[in-house]
Amino acid sequence: MDHFLYRDGKLFAEDVPVSEIAAAVGTPFYCYSTATFERHFRLFDEALEGTDHLVCYAMKASSNQAILKTLAALGAGMDVVSGGEYARAKAAGVPGERIVFSGVGKTRDEIHAALTGGLRQFNVESEPEMAVINEVALELGVVAPITVRVNPDVDAKTHAKIATGKSENKFGIPISRAREVYAHAASLPGLKVIGIDVHIGSQLTQLEPFRLAYRKVAELTETLRADGHDIQRLDLGGGLGIPYERSNEAPPLPVEYGAMVKEELGHLGCEIEIEPGRLIAGNAGIMVSKVIYVKEGEDREFMIVDGAMNDLIRPAMYEAHHDIIPVVEPTPGEEPAAYDIVGPVCETGDTFAKSRTMAKVEAGDLIAFRSAGAYGAVMSSEYNTRPLIPEVLVNGDQFAVIRRRPTFDEMINRDTIPEWL
Numbered sequence: 127m128d129h130f131l132y133r134d135g136k137l138f139a140e141d142v143p144v145s146e147i148a149a150a151v152g153t154p155f156y157c158y159s160t161a162t163f164e165r166h167f168r169l170f171d172e173a174l175e176g177t178d179h180l181v182c183y184a185m186k187a188s189s190n191q192a193i194l195k196t197l198a199a200l201g202a203g204m205d206v207v208s209g210g211e212y213a214r215a216k217a218a219g220v221p222g223e224r225i226v227f228s229g230v231g232k233t234r235d236e237i238h239a240a241l242t243g244g245l246r247q248f249n250v251e252s253e254p255e256m257a258v259i260n261e262v263a264l265e266l267g268v269v270a271p272i273t274v275r276v277n278p279d280v281d282a283k284t285h286a287k288i289a290t291g292k293s294e295n296k297f298g299i300p301i302s303r304a305r306e307v308y309a310h311a312a313s314l315p316g317l318k319v320i321g322i323d324v325h326i327g328s329q330l331t332q333l334e335p336f337r338l339a340y341r342k343v344a345e346l347t348e349t350l351r352a353d354g355h356d357i358q359r360l361d362l363g364g365g366l367g368i369p370y371e372r373s374n375e376a377p378p379l380p381v382e383y384g385a386m387v388k389e390e391l392g393h394l395g396c397e398i399e400i401e402p403g404r405l406i407a408g409n410a411g412i413m414v415s416k417v418i419y420v421k422e423g424e425d426r427e428f429m430i431v432d433g434a435m436n437d438l439i440r441p442a443m444y445e446a447h448h449d450i451i452p453v454v455e456p457t458p459g460e461e462p463a464a465y466d467i468v469g470p471v472c473e474t475g476d477t478f479a480k481s482r483t484m485a486k487v488e489a490g491d492l493i494a495f496r497s498a499g500a501y502g503a504v505m506s507s508e509y510n511t512r513p514l515i516p517e518v519l520v521n522g523d524q525f526a527v528i529r530r531r532p533t534f535d536e537m538i539n540r541d542t543i544p545e546w547l
C-alpha cells in the first residue's frame with residue numbers, strides 16, 4: 127500500500143495534488159511520500175517484534191538526507207556501501223553505532239573514515255579486505271567489529287543482475303570456507319568477530335530462497351560457536367521484492383518474512399539485523415513526467431515524454447516494469463490506447479514500456495511512473511547533459527524540494543578547461 131491515490135479525478139501524493147507540485151517545480155521530478163516510507167519501515171520493525179533486532183535501511187535504494195532523517199527518527203539504522211554513503215548518513219545525523227558498512231571493495235580510506243567516525247560493524251566480503259581492516263584498526267589503536275559475509279550458494283530466483291548469493295557471484299566468501307576464514311579473523315588483533323552476514327539478492331518474490339540461505343546460516347552459527355566464536359548478531363541483508371506490476375504480482379509481506387526469520391533463526395538467541403532497501407523506498411516514490419509529443423509510427427504510437435533513461439534507468443537496465451498512470455484519472459469506459467513510451471535520449475534503450483495499454487494522452491499531459499522510489503533518483507545521471515531531476519518530499523499537506531534541479535550553468539561549469547585550450 128502507498129499514498130499515491132486518485133481523489134476527485136486527480137492523482138494525489140498524500141494530501142497534495144501531484145499537478146500542483148508539477149506546476150511548482152516543473153517536470154520531470156521524483157515525488158516521495160513520507161507516510162509510505164514510515165509505514166514500510168514500521169512493517170519490518172513490527173515483523174521482528176519480540177526479537178532483539180535492528181532494521182538498517184539500505185540507503186543505496188534512495189539516499190536523500192531528508193529520507194534518511196525521516197527513517198532515522200523512527201529508529202532506523204543505515205546500511206552503507208561506500209564512503210560517500212557513510213558521509214551522507216553521518217551528515218543526516220545517524221549515529222555511527224547505527225551504521226553498518228557493507229560493500230565488496232571497501233578502500234583503505236573508507237575503512238579509515240568509518241573507524242574514525244564510528245560504526246556498528248563492517249560486513250567483510252573477502253580475506254584481503256579483512257587484512258586491510260585489521261591493519262587500519264591497529265594503526266588507529268581500535269578494534270573493528272566485523273561479520274563475514276558468507277555466500278550460501280542459493281538461487282535467489284531473481285533478475286541475474288541483482289542475484290548475489292550464487293557461488294559464481296562476486297559477493298562474500300564461499301560458505302564452505304567459512305570456518306577457515308573465521309579462524310583467520312579471530313587471529314587478527316584489530317578485529318572482533320561479532321556475527322555472520324548474508325545477502326542473496328534483490329527483488330526476491332518468494333520466501334524459499336531466503337529460507338534456504340538462513341537455514342545454512344543457522345547451521346553455520348552452531349558450527350562457529352562450537353569452534354569458539356562469539357556469534358551474537360546475524361545480518362540477513364535485504365532483498366524482499368515489491369509488486370511492480372500490481373495486477374499480477376504478490377511478493378511475500380514483511381510480516382511473513384519476519385515469521386520465517388523467527389522460525390529459522392529464533393532459537394539461536396542472536397540479535398537480528400535486516401537491511402531492506404527496495405521494500406521501504408520502492409512504492410514510496412513516483413516519477414512524474416510530461417508528454418512532449420504523441421507520434422504516429424508505421425504500426426504503433428510513440429508517447430515521447432520528458433523523463434528518460436538517465437532519470438530512471440531500471441527499464442533499460444533490468445527490463446523492469448513500472449506501472450504508468452495518468453495524473454488525471456481516466457474516466458471509466460473511455461477507450462484506451464497502446465503506446466510505446468519513450469524518452470528523448472538518443473538510444474533505442476531509452477524505452478520505458480512497449481505497447482502499453484493506458485488511457486489516451488495528449489501533449490502536455492502528466493503521467494506518473496509508479497514504484498520509482500528505489501533505485502530511481504540514486505541511479506540517475508546527466509547523460510545527454512540532462513540535469514538531475516528534482517526530488518520532492520510530501521508530508522501530509524506539505525511538500526518540499528529536497529534536491530533541486532541544477533541549472534545548465536551549474537552542470538557545464540563543473541568542467542575545467544586545460545591551459546592549452
Ligand SMILES: *Cc1c(COP(=O)(O)O)cnc(C)c1O
Pocket residue numbers: 184186187205207228229325327328329363364365366401402403404405
Ligand atoms: C542492495 C543491498 C541491500 C538492499 O537490497 P534491497 O533489495 O533493496 O532490499 C541490502 N544489503 C546489501 C548488502 C545490499 O547490497
